[in-house]
Amino acid sequence: MLDRRSFLLGSAAAVALSSADGVAAAVRPTAGQTVSVHGLSAPIEIIDDPHGVPHIRARSIPDAFFGQGYVVARDRLFQIDLAHRRELGRLAEAFGADFAPHDATARLFHFRGDLEAELARVPRNIVACARAYVAGINARIDEVLADPALLPLEYAILKVQPLRWTLDDLVLARGIQGGSVEDEVRRARLAGMGLLELDAVIAPLRPAWPLRVPEGLDAAAVSDADLGALRGGSLPFGSIVPGPEPANPAENASVRASAGSNAWTIAPSRSATGRPILANDPHLGIGGFGPRHVAHLTAPGLDVIGAGSPGLPGIMQGHTDRFAFGRTNFHIDQEDLFVLELDPADPERYRHGEGWKTFDRTEVSIPVQGAPANHAVLRFSIHGPVVSHDPAKRRATALAAIELQPGGSGAFAMIAINLARDWQSLKDAFRFHPSPTNFHYADVDGNHGWQVIGFVPVRRRGDGLMPVPGDGRYDWTGMRDFRALPSEYNPAKGWFASANQNNLPANWPRDRIPAFSFRDPYRYDRIVDVLSAQPKHSLADSIKLQHDTLSTPARQLIALLPSRASAAAAPAIAMLRGWDGRIDADSGAAALFEILWRDLGDRMLARIVPDRARDLVDEIAPSVLLGLLEKPDARLGADPDAVRDALFDDALAAAWRQAETELGADPASWRWARLHKVRIAHPLSRLPAIAAAFPTIESEGSGGDSFTVMARWLRSAPSWAVSGGASYLQVIDVGEWDNSQMINLPGQSNDPRSAHYRDHYTPWVRGEMKPMLFSRTAVDAQAQARTLLRPARGKSRSG
Numbered sequence: 001m002l003d004r005r006s007f008l009l010g011s012a013a014a015v016a017l018s019s020a021d022g023v024a025a026a027v028r029p030t031a032g033q034t035v036s037v038h039g040l041s042a043p044i045e046i047i048d049d050p051h052g053v054p055h056i057r058a059r060s061i062p063d064a065f066f067g068q069g070y071v072v073a074r075d076r077l078f079q080i081d082l083a084h085r086r087e088l089g090r091l092a093e094a095f096g097a098d099f100a101p102h103d104a105t106a107r108l109f110h111f112r113g114d115l116e117a118e119l120a121r122v123p124r125n126i127v128a129c130a131r132a133y134v135a136g137i138n139a140r141i142d143e144v145l146a147d148p149a150l151l152p153l154e155y156a157i158l159k160v161q162p163l164r165w166t167l168d169d170l171v172l173a174r175g176i177q178g179g180s181v182e183d184e185v186r187r188a189r190l191a192g193m194g195l196l197e198l199d200a201v202i203a204p205l206r207p208a209w210p211l212r213v214p215e216g217l218d219a220a221a222v223s224d225a226d227l228g229a230l231r232g233g234s235l236p237f238g239s240i241v242p243g244p245e246p247a248n249p250a251e252n253a254s255v256r257a258s259a260g261s262n263a264w265t266i267a268p269s270r271s272a273t274g275r276p277i278l279a280n281d282p283h284l285g286i287g288g289f290g291p292r293h294v295a296h297l298t299a300p301g302l303d304v305i306g307a308g309s310p311g312l313p314g315i316m317q318g319h320t321d322r323f324a325f326g327r328t329n330f331h332i333d334q335e336d337l338f339v340l341e342l343d344p345a346d347p348e349r350y351r352h353g354e355g356w357k358t359f360d361r362t363e364v365s366i367p368v369q370g371a372p373a374n375h376a377v378l379r380f381s382i383h384g385p386v387v388s389h390d391p392a393k394r395r396a397t398a399l400a401a402i403e404l405q406p407g408g409s410g411a412f413a414m415i416a417i418n419l420a421r422d423w424q425s426l427k428d429a430f431r432f433h434p435s436p437t438n439f440h441y442a443d444v445d446g447n448h449g450w451q452v453i454g455f456v457p458v459r460r461r462g463d464g465l466m467p468v469p470g471d472g473r474y475d476w477t478g479m480r481d482f483r484a485l486p487s488e489y490n491p492a493k494g495w496f497a498s499a500n501q502n503n504l505p506a507n508w509p510r511d512r513i514p515a516f517s518f519r520d521p522y523r524y525d526r527i528v529d530v531l532s533a534q535p536k537h538s539l540a541d542s543i544k545l546q547h548d549t550l551s552t553p554a555r556q557l558i559a560l561l562p563s564r565a566s567a568a569a570a571p572a573i574a575m576l577r578g579w580d581g582r583i584d585a586d587s588g589a590a591a592l593f594e595i596l597w598r599d600l601g602d603r604m605l606a607r608i609v610p611d612r613a614r615d616l617v618d619e620i621a622p623s624v625l626l627g628l629l630e631k632p633d634a635r636l637g638a639d640p641d642a643v644r645d646a647l648f649d650d651a652l653a654a655a656w657r658q659a660e661t662e663l664g665a666d667p668a669s670w671r672w673a674r675l676h677k678v679r680i681a682h683p684l685s686r687l688p689a690i691a692a693a694f695p696t697i698e699s700e701g702s703g704g705d706s707f708t709v710m711a712r713w714l715r716s717a718p719s720w721a722v723s724g725g726a727s728y729l730q731v732i733d734v735g736e737w738d739n740s741q742m743i744n745l746p747g748q749s750n751d752p753r754s755a756h757y758r759d760h761y762t763p764w765v766r767g768e769m770k771p772m773l774f775s776r777t778a779v780d781a782q783a784q785a786r787t788l789l790r791p792a793r794g795k796s797r798s799g
Helices: 006-010 010-019 022-025 061-088 097-108 117-121 124-145 155-160 167-170 178-191 196-202 224-231 249-258 413-418 423-432 524-533 537-547 552-560 570-577 586-608 622-630 639-664 690-695 763-764 776-781
Strands: 033-037 044-048 054-057 258-265 277-285 291-301 302-308 317-322 323-329 335-341 344-352 357-358 362-369 371-378 386-388 393-399 437-443 448-451 456-459 476-482 487-489 495-498 713-714 722-726 728-733 743-744 785-791
Touching: 010 335, 022 155, 022 196, 033 124, 033 423, 044 357, 044 639, 061 097, 061 124, 061 167, 061 249, 061 291, 061 302, 061 393, 097 224, 117 167, 124 167, 124 413, 155 423, 155 690, 167 570, 178 196, 178 224, 178 335, 196 586, 224 335, 224 386, 258 448, 258 524, 277 317, 277 323, 277 386, 277 537, 291 743, 302 413, 302 728, 302 743, 335 386, 371 495, 386 537, 413 423, 423 437, 437 495, 448 785, 495 524, 524 537, 524 552, 537 728, 552 570, 570 586, 586 622, 586 763, 622 639, 763 785
Parallel strands: 033 785, 054 291
Antiparallel strands: 044 054, 044 785, 258 277, 258 323, 258 495, 277 722, 277 728, 291 302, 302 317, 317 323, 323 437, 335 344, 335 393, 344 357, 362 371, 386 393, 437 448, 448 487, 456 476, 713 722, 728 743
């Protein structure tokens, strides 16, 4: 175990902070500094601009990716190190025995195939770039270990050292999500209660589809225990001191319901510039480490800038010198839960086909800090990892997942995309991109396009909506790639947009629907309204649209406000009737609406969901809530109109009282931003020394909510704070690249000694953007620091 005193006293943090002024320049190398590193074939130059973006100039393409690995480790080392340890199942060796179960789970979801064969699938030039990226991370690790003053503050506080990387690590760890499997279990449990129709309350199927219990599944026997290792919970830092709060299932469900992104492309014919425009804002969690890091990689044959995921080589959204690219989540059901019948004579066997198969068993030894190694048995069926195993019930469950299939690693996808030169060559890159994505494209020749990419499992039977028997009837038989998914090139309307709505073509074959989990189309509908009404769309228009706060649910609710109401409800009705439906930061009516919306949802759920199903149906989809308010039905009882009217009136009165309690007696002083705070804290800030070294910021509030184009998800009750949304935004002027704009919350660096620690926070809250410098002239004119990395002689510490 860790030394408890180091956390309670915070002495390491105090030392680190007291020396911050002297070390600040060392966090990023000073102007003109030269650093010798292992792994380079030739010198590279790194130029940092005023916004914290490193511009990497290399003589070869792999060396450019080396530079990216180096700068992401320079700016985000603890972030990528903690995630790397978690994915590899190597937390216990640093943090103690309480982490061993998490390590065992992580190892359960590692790729079990031939790593050499996986690498052989990928072109050698792409593998060389990934190898160089890993070498760049290790080069920075060597540098900070040689000079501990350069180490991020967490390492002295936690008394650990960063873990070095290998290329195999990228292929081994696959990042299982498990969200769709939780949905499968929920549906089966509802079916077992005879309440399957309630699933449409929390998650209406899109496209519409009949829900049926799969043949052979005993729905009444399905329970949360079947999720087994998929319900591991949060990391147990609370075993050291009072740590992070336990995972909140309601909040996790809310995040899954809100998750998404916006993207659109504008053709030259509809653009005020006469050139294409591409806008993109991925929606991810907000509150801890920033999920994107911006970098610019240049070498002969490569010139790409944009945002990447820290720890993953390449740029995810941005532009090359030839085309701009962005992405939003598409929906492909890529996971299935199989229920296995165990042999009563031997629980290490399960029924499959006409007989019994034996589990593959692996015993892993997990190193533990300050204690003997922990040993765990991992089982695997023909479907995938066994997540639960209960001999007493003769029952086990196994997970099939695209990520665990040969070729299912996404580690090389961004590199392949970054190396492409045009729409046609991108199609070669898409072969290495398994995750479901709406890929947006616009090029210097005036073209723009959309392609859905990702791998779709081919099921022998079934639709993937519930757990299925693992006896062979429902096994996967293969995968389809992007060639079996929709696309559009230079659409006649002159623009294209996606916002996680159902964008399958109207005539899409019903036997090839990839998922039924598409989102309510509120953001997309608003984007369509704006783009359709603008004959000429400008860069400023795209920035304004990314920060648009008009709420379609709010406008629909305003239209449903009752004409007659009690005296207690009348003030709320009056305020909302005079409101424009925009969730602006300084709007009191927006605050009242959000309070009312949450209260209405709770009241409606209490009315239509039996107590025994409340843990399963704990949210109501906005379209369902609005539908019941507009056209109440038998779910509300014998006199649904009267029940609706009373429920609405009570909620309006209660919302007004709560607003007075939370915002004060004077409605003129109410502001949504007073509730909807943007809080940025270190993920381990419950540890006193971490909190002292990394002060929490919660100085400003925001407009927007989960359904506005400017996405700002709400945390679960009773909080109103921002839990996620568009933390990175880009608007790209295709061909005149220096006109492009971006912002990356909270800043490029995670180190409080850096000037770029949280310098994007206030501009982001205020809806401002920063120049996305690209040309050599623009970058050199605003250079803030220059670092030369040169090849070192001798053997690397990393080997």
